[in-house]
Every structure is written in structure tokens, then in C-alpha cells.
Amino acid sequence: MNVESHLKCIIKDEQLSALFQPIYSTTFEKAYGFEALIRGPSDSPLHSPNALFDAALQYGLLSELELVCRKISIARFVELDLQGKLFLNVSPMVLLQSDHSQGVTISYLNEYNLSPDKVVIELSEKYPIDSPELLKNALIYYRNLGFSIAVDDLGAGYAGLKLWSEVTPDFVKIDRYFINQCHHDPVKREFIKSILNLGKNINANVIAEGIETHDEFDCLNELGLSLYQGYLFARPEPFPQQTLPSILEFKQRLVNVPVDIEPLASSLLQPANTINHDELTKDVVDYLHKHPHVHSIPVIRGRAPIGMALRGLLLELFSTPYGRALNEQKVISETMAKNPVIVEANTPLSEVARMVTSEHDEKIQWHFIITDRSNYVGIASVRDLLRQLTQQQIQHARYxxxxxxxxxxxxxxxxxxxxxxxxxxxxxxxxxxxxxxxxxxxxxxxxxxxxxxxxxxxxxxxxxxxxxxxxxxxxxxxxxxxxxxxxxxxxxxxxxxxxxxxxxxxxxxxxxxxxxxxxxxxxxxxxxxxxxxxxxxxxxxxxxxxxxxxxxxxxxxxxxxxxxxxxxxxxxxxxxxxxxxxxxxxxx
The missing domain is CATH 3.30.70.270 (Reverse transcriptase/Diguanylate cyclase domain)
Structure with missing residues (x-):
């Protein structure tokens, strides 16, 4: 399958997962909001966001991809019951496309019962734009619908300050370039000071992103910033912390964190379509015939996984004499594999490997199910598990x-x-x-x-x-x-x-x-x-x-x-x- 066909399949089947990185408020000592970050299938060359969106731009699918990303991000934000604001990345090129659907984002919010005032449209300057006037009108359109506006990567692109002056965004993010080693660079500190002063004058909140060290944080804190985002506080996670401790508590927590933390099952998470326990087996088999790349489909009752529909098992069942006639009207809960490996997202990979190899004596399945407090969240590939464990062993042996x-x-x-x-x-x-x-x-x-x-x-x-x-x-x-x-x-x-x-x-x-x-x-x-x-x-x-x-x-x-x-x-x-x-x- 070529890249374009693969991308269309990803968009059609919504094979995307949303991670969330908190934006930390030192004023309230908690997460002010969460930026949604999208990843493609873990075993795909389009897993990284750069590869994913660059391919969408190349094949004219940017609008379709972004709409699916918004839907998944909104649904997951609500499902996790995250507090604060949801920051959604939006490419200005999408806003300027004449065929870009209007009203879809509002329909997603209505579907998942999320108010527009909880959502921040975060404009990225990754792709340069040639029509600042049209872009300004598009942002005003979103603001009139109740959304807040954020300008991402200020300083990374040429249009940032001009757009800021014309749209007066609610949030402005200072690019990582200016944050990096700012405690050693007086020029960067002066730039940050000027942005802060401008923000106060137009009532815009300034967010420092990409903070990785305590020295950077201490410097920015002294300059008067109060909103932060970066690895120092938290990396993008499929299950982000709802609340963050105070800075002093955070520093103390670092004392007990080892350097090499064993990866968890959540690091292997990939999205997958699910089927309800009462679906007819014939419909599931028809779906497998139409999607030859699908090997495993989690079966759920409510939000709890109860089994796995396996391609090999079902097709073999239907290939026997009278197999289809005897089984096609059965519900999938009767013909599924009833004992798949189910692990909590915070399970260490070494424990996951033990469970995968001990639960199945005859044949290891392609995938296992990942849950969060017993609720289904996705699946993971056994191949990815083995690959990561092998890399860990090589790294350990090397040093x-x-x-x-x-x-x-x-x-x-x-x-x-x-x-x-x-x-x-x-x-x-x-x-x-x-x-x-x-x-x-x-x-x-x-x-x-x-x-x-x-x-x-x-x-x-x-x-x-x-x-x-x-x-x-x-x-x-x-x-x-x-x-x-x-x-x-x-x-x-x-x-x-x-x-x-x-x-x-x-x-x-x-x-x-x-x-x-x-x-x-x-x-x-x-x-x-x-x-x-x-x-x-x-x-x-x-x-x-x-x-x-x-x-x-x-x-x-x-x-x-x-x-x-x-x-x-x-x-x-x-x-x-x-x-x-x-x-x-x-x-x-």
C-alpha cells in the first residue's frame, strides 16, 4: 500500500490516538489546560506527527486529517474527564481552504457535550501563509463561535507579531528557541520581557513552552511568567495527570525518580475500532474481508473489554463445512477469543511480556488489550512489545x-x-x-x-x-x-x-x-x-x-x-x- 492510500485508510478508519501535555499554572498550582497531540498508528511510517501532516499536505488531505484529529482529541478529552481548557492545534492553511467544512468542530463539541469556551484554537506557524487578511477573518469567525485563540511558536515564523497585533489572541506561546538556556542568554531574556509586557497591554496570556530544566523555569519565574509547558513538568501522555503538585512538591518528587524508568504498556498504545458484544458474527467477518490489514478487533460490553475477534479464528471457523451456516447468526461474544491478554496502561513492559507469554501456550496473538481502570482504551502489538524489550536489553547490555x-x-x-x-x-x-x-x-x-x-x-x-x-x-x-x-x-x-x-x-x-x-x-x-x-x-x-x-x-x-x-x-x-x-x- 502506497503512502497516499495508507493515509486515506488512517483517516477513514480514524487510526489515530491523542496524547495530552499539560499547561501548568504556578498561580493555581495545577494544570490550566491540556494540549492535544496526535500520533498515527505505532507500526506505521506515518506514526510521527511531522510525517503524518506533511503527507496530508502533499496529497491534499490536510483538511480531512485535521477534522478527524479534532474529533478524536475532543472525544478523548471528554472521556478522560480532563479539567481546564483543551488546546487544539490548527494549521492556518486549513482555515484558508475554500472547501474546509465549517461547523464541524461545533458539531463535535455538541456530540460530546463540551462547551466552546473550554476550547482554544491553537494556530501553528509550521506552514507559512500568504493571506494574512483571510487568516484574520477565519480566526475572528472562530472567536465569534466562543472559542479562544492562541498563537503557537511565536518567533518561529514571520507572521506572528503582525497576526498578534491584528487578532489580539487570548494566548501566545513563546517558542522553545527563546526558552532554551534563557538563564545564560541576556538577549533571550529581554525578548521574553518584551513579549510579557505586550501581553499585559492587550490582556493576552503568555505561555512558555519547551521548558526542560529547573534553571530555565527559575529564570522565567523571576521574569513573571505563570503558564508553562514542557518536559520538566510532564511529557505528552495518553493518560495525563489530572492535577499537578506545587513546584516544591514537584522538585521533591524528582528526588525519588530513577533515571531509567521502565516503559509502561501505555507507550505501545494504538487506536483500534471496537465491536459490541452483541454484533453478529457474519457482520464481523464481512468487515474483516473488507479490511485485510485488520487482525484483531476488541470486543467490549459497555466500556469493558471482554474478548477479541481474531481474523484467523473466525475465517477458519467459516471455512469448515457448514461453518458459516452454523455461526453467522451467533453474536460475536460466542465466537470470539474469550481470554485475550488485558493489561492496565501503567503495567511495566516486563510484566506485560510475562503475561503475554504465560497466558497463551499454543500461539501468541497479534495484539493485546490496554485498559485504564478496567475501561478499554486501545490495543498494542506484540511485535512492538518484543521490539521495545529487545531495544531495552541491547541498551542495558551496552552500558x-x-x-x-x-x-x-x-x-x-x-x-x-x-x-x-x-x-x-x-x-x-x-x-x-x-x-x-x-x-x-x-x-x-x-x-x-x-x-x-x-x-x-x-x-x-x-x-x-x-x-x-x-x-x-x-x-x-x-x-x-x-x-x-x-x-x-x-x-x-x-x-x-x-x-x-x-x-x-x-x-x-x-x-x-x-x-x-x-x-x-x-x-x-x-x-x-x-x-x-x-x-x-x-x-x-x-x-x-x-x-x-x-x-x-x-x-x-x-x-x-x-x-x-x-x-x-x-x-x-x-x-x-x-x-x-x-x-x-x-x-x-
């Missing part, structure tokens, strides 16, 4: 230590940098074995690997879920503590190590308190039993710009800890590199 399978340097550095950027308090603990090389020389590398695995096991056992355990390489480990009981945990780790390490020595060496072997200079030397040294530092975000600075301080602390023969903790009180330090050591 994990092969001996312990703990995260290696790259994820450790990324985790530290994200905590610094979020201004989250944490302790960075650098663990290293004392006298490990002499032990390897006497007992061999296989025994040495067992000792390294012992350290890995003990660290993971005593660390909290909010802590991050990594393996730099060799006998060097890192724990990023966010738990306040970090000191107690370190002490427990050392005690456990000192107890368990005796199992890795011969009795004679235990009685002697160590081993005798040649030093690096070739001289015979006595080396005490293995000990575990840990250097701990609490980095200050104002003095550590990146993981490089944290590593410098932690390495110095670890060296101090290794000066003690026994297992010990060395706590460095300085928060950054190259500064005078007041430090304390605790031997355990």
Missing part, C-alpha cells in the same frame, strides 16, 4: 558491566548529571577494595571475580530503591545515595563484607591476618586481608557542574579511605573540586 550486570560508566554519569541539573541532594559513594591485586596474585582471577560479585551483591542488598548502584570497572563501585540513611547503609555494607570475605581465604591466611607475596617492587611483603574502602561526598550543585567534578572529589575521598588498613568510610565535607576542605574519617 552494563559484563561481570556484575550493574550499570557502567555511561548510565552512572548520566544519573549524576541529571541529579545535579535538578538540584537534588545526594551522596556519591566510591567503593574500592584494599589489597585486591595481591589477593588476585595468590588466589587467581576466578576467585577475584567471585569477590567482586560478592561486593555487588552486598551493595544491592543494603541500598534503598531510590539509590543507584553502579560498577565502574575492576574492583571500583559507585553508589549514589538519595536515602537519608546512607551512613547506616555504608556501615552495614562494610560489616557484611568483613564477615563474608573470610569465606574466600584459606584458614592459614585467616589466622595470619593476611597473605605474603611480592610487592610491585619485587620484594616480599605482607598484605592484610581484603578491606572495603569508601569515600563519600555530598556534591553542591553550585560547585559541581557535572559528573567530572563529582568524580574528582570522590576519588580524593576514596584515596583517603584507602589509607586505613581495615574497611573504612571517609566522608569529605567539601561540595566541589579544588576548594579547601574540612573532612572527617570514620573507621568501621
Amino acid at each position: 552494563s558491566n559484563p561481570l556484575t550486570m550493574l550499570p557502567g560508566n555511561v548510565p552512572i554519569y548520566r544519573h549524576v548529571d541529571e541529579l545535579l541539573a535538578a538540584k537534588v541532594s545526594f551522596r556519591f559513594a566510591y567503593f574500592d577494595l584494599n589489597n585486591f591485586k595481591p589477593y588476585n596474585d595468590i588466589y587467581g582471577y576466578a576467585k577475584g571475580d567471585q569477590v567482586i560479585q560478592l561486593v555487588s551483591t552486598i551493595l544491592q542488598h543494603y541500598c534503598a530503591k531510590t539509590d543507584f548502584v553502579g560498577h565502574i570497572g575492576g574492583d571500583d563501585f559507585v553508589v549514589v545515595f538519595q536515602d537519608e540513611q546512607w551512613r547506616e547503609r555504608c556501615e552495614a555494607i562494610l560489616r557484611e563484607f568483613d564477615e563474608k570475605i573470610l569465606e574466600f581465604y584459606e584458614p592459614g591466611h585467616i589466622n595470619a591476618g593476611g597473605i605474603e607475596t611480592k610487592s610491585r617492587t619485587g620484594q616480599s611483603q605482607f598484605f592484610p586481608l581484603l578491606g572495603l574502602a569508601v569515600g563519600v561526598v555530598e556534591p553542591a550543585s553550585t560547585r559541581c557542574a557535572s559528573h567530572h567534578d563529582v568524580a574528582e572529589v570522590a576519588s580524593a575521598a576514596k584515596k583517603q579511605a584507602k589509607l586505613t588498613v581495615k574497611s573504612s568510610i571517609f566522608v569529605c565535607k567539601r561540595g566541589g573540586p579544588n576548594l579547601d576542605a574540612t573532612i572527617s574519617a570514620i573507621a568501621v
Whole structure:
């Protein structure tokens, strides 16, 4: 199927899904509204919005596509019972088309019982326009119907300010370009100030979009903005949070969020037509014949899924002698697959994989059903599930230590940098074995690997879920503590190590308190039993710009800890590199 035919099929069958990204109000400390963002089928080359709308423009289907997008967005907004305003993206090119249907959006609102004053028509400058006067008239038409007007990506296109002055929109969005690193750029800050002043003069609300860091937010907050949208607060989601916590609560929530959050079932969501449980089987089979690309159709009773109409199962049933005559008048609930996999949208993919493989012994189905609080929301492809799990495994293997399978340097550095950027308090603990090389020389590398695995096991056992355990390489480990009981945990780790390490020595060496072997200079030397040294530092975000600075301080602390023969903790009180330090050591 070529791109044009595929696009027509997507529009006809409404194979689109709506995601929502909140617009956050610091004045009311909640979501002021939600921008609807459309995605195509997940297994389609038209999944991304850019590919989808560029294809619609190329084949003259932009108006048809946008109307379907509005319908789906409105229906889903009402279904989720989202509060605040619904921001609908509208291309100015559609408004200027002579064949663009008028009154359709109002009919959708009436169908789903949503008032026009709850909807904001968000005008994007993605496609340049040549008729500003016609566009102005089109926007005035929408305003007279009760809609609010927003100008999107202000500064990204050439017509923004002129259109603003003539239409006086209710909302103006400042483009991500001006938001990015605005705390470092005085020119961007001056631009933002001028937009704010203009907005106040014409009573327009100014929204900053594309905020990704706390530094950007702090800068914009100081300038006086109160409406924000961006990854810092929330990404586009099929099930957005109804309410948002205060900024302080939000920052605290970041403390307990791990770097690599396992994707959920909702990440695989794709739209699909459903059939009611009382539909006749013959009608379902006729539909399957007309739509050869459809393999699975969820069967619902009310809003609850109860089964799946499967192409292979039904066509096989009708191919048997008297199969059609015996089954065509039966309702689909009698001939459907009665035990499909049904998962909640917030189920981790690893759990979804377990359910898919355990529930079907004979043959894995093409799709499984996704619900939200037991209500049907869509289906997902098993192929997409396997693809994403494979990508996760490749990513994990690429950056994990092969001996312990703990995260290696790259994820450790990324985790530290994200905590610094979020201004989250944490302790960075650098663990290293004392006298490990002499032990390897006497007992061999296989025994040495067992000792390294012992350290890995003990660290993971005593660390909290909010802590991050990594393996730099060799006998060097890192724990990023966010738990306040970090000191107690370190002490427990050392005690456990000192107890368990005796199992890795011969009795004679235990009685002697160590081993005798040649030093690096070739001289015979006595080396005490293995000990575990840990250097701990609490980095200050104002003095550590990146993981490089944290590593410098932690390495110095670890060296101090290794000066003690026994297992010990060395706590460095300085928060950054190259500064005078007041430090304390605790031997355990």
C-alpha cells in the first residue's frame, strides 16, 4: 500500500490516538489546560506527527486529517474527564481552504457535550501563509463561535507579531528557541520581557513552552511568567495527570525518580475500532474481508473489554463445512477469543511480556488489550512489545558491566548529571577494595571475580530503591545515595563484607591476618586481608557542574579511605573540586 492510500485508510478508519501535555499554572498550582497531540498508528511510517501532516499536505488531505484529529482529541478529552481548557492545534492553511467544512468542530463539541469556551484554537506557524487578511477573518469567525485563540511558536515564523497585533489572541506561546538556556542568554531574556509586557497591554496570556530544566523555569519565574509547558513538568501522555503538585512538591518528587524508568504498556498504545458484544458474527467477518490489514478487533460490553475477534479464528471457523451456516447468526461474544491478554496502561513492559507469554501456550496473538481502570482504551502489538524489550536489553547490555550486570560508566554519569541539573541532594559513594591485586596474585582471577560479585551483591542488598548502584570497572563501585540513611547503609555494607570475605581465604591466611607475596617492587611483603574502602561526598550543585567534578572529589575521598588498613568510610565535607576542605574519617 502506497503512502497516499495508507493515509486515506488512517483517516477513514480514524487510526489515530491523542496524547495530552499539560499547561501548568504556578498561580493555581495545577494544570490550566491540556494540549492535544496526535500520533498515527505505532507500526506505521506515518506514526510521527511531522510525517503524518506533511503527507496530508502533499496529497491534499490536510483538511480531512485535521477534522478527524479534532474529533478524536475532543472525544478523548471528554472521556478522560480532563479539567481546564483543551488546546487544539490548527494549521492556518486549513482555515484558508475554500472547501474546509465549517461547523464541524461545533458539531463535535455538541456530540460530546463540551462547551466552546473550554476550547482554544491553537494556530501553528509550521506552514507559512500568504493571506494574512483571510487568516484574520477565519480566526475572528472562530472567536465569534466562543472559542479562544492562541498563537503557537511565536518567533518561529514571520507572521506572528503582525497576526498578534491584528487578532489580539487570548494566548501566545513563546517558542522553545527563546526558552532554551534563557538563564545564560541576556538577549533571550529581554525578548521574553518584551513579549510579557505586550501581553499585559492587550490582556493576552503568555505561555512558555519547551521548558526542560529547573534553571530555565527559575529564570522565567523571576521574569513573571505563570503558564508553562514542557518536559520538566510532564511529557505528552495518553493518560495525563489530572492535577499537578506545587513546584516544591514537584522538585521533591524528582528526588525519588530513577533515571531509567521502565516503559509502561501505555507507550505501545494504538487506536483500534471496537465491536459490541452483541454484533453478529457474519457482520464481523464481512468487515474483516473488507479490511485485510485488520487482525484483531476488541470486543467490549459497555466500556469493558471482554474478548477479541481474531481474523484467523473466525475465517477458519467459516471455512469448515457448514461453518458459516452454523455461526453467522451467533453474536460475536460466542465466537470470539474469550481470554485475550488485558493489561492496565501503567503495567511495566516486563510484566506485560510475562503475561503475554504465560497466558497463551499454543500461539501468541497479534495484539493485546490496554485498559485504564478496567475501561478499554486501545490495543498494542506484540511485535512492538518484543521490539521495545529487545531495544531495552541491547541498551542495558551496552552500558552494563559484563561481570556484575550493574550499570557502567555511561548510565552512572548520566544519573549524576541529571541529579545535579535538578538540584537534588545526594551522596556519591566510591567503593574500592584494599589489597585486591595481591589477593588476585595468590588466589587467581576466578576467585577475584567471585569477590567482586560478592561486593555487588552486598551493595544491592543494603541500598534503598531510590539509590543507584553502579560498577565502574575492576574492583571500583559507585553508589549514589538519595536515602537519608546512607551512613547506616555504608556501615552495614562494610560489616557484611568483613564477615563474608573470610569465606574466600584459606584458614592459614585467616589466622595470619593476611597473605605474603611480592610487592610491585619485587620484594616480599605482607598484605592484610581484603578491606572495603569508601569515600563519600555530598556534591553542591553550585560547585559541581557535572559528573567530572563529582568524580574528582570522590576519588580524593576514596584515596583517603584507602589509607586505613581495615574497611573504612571517609566522608569529605567539601561540595566541589579544588576548594579547601574540612573532612572527617570514620573507621568501621
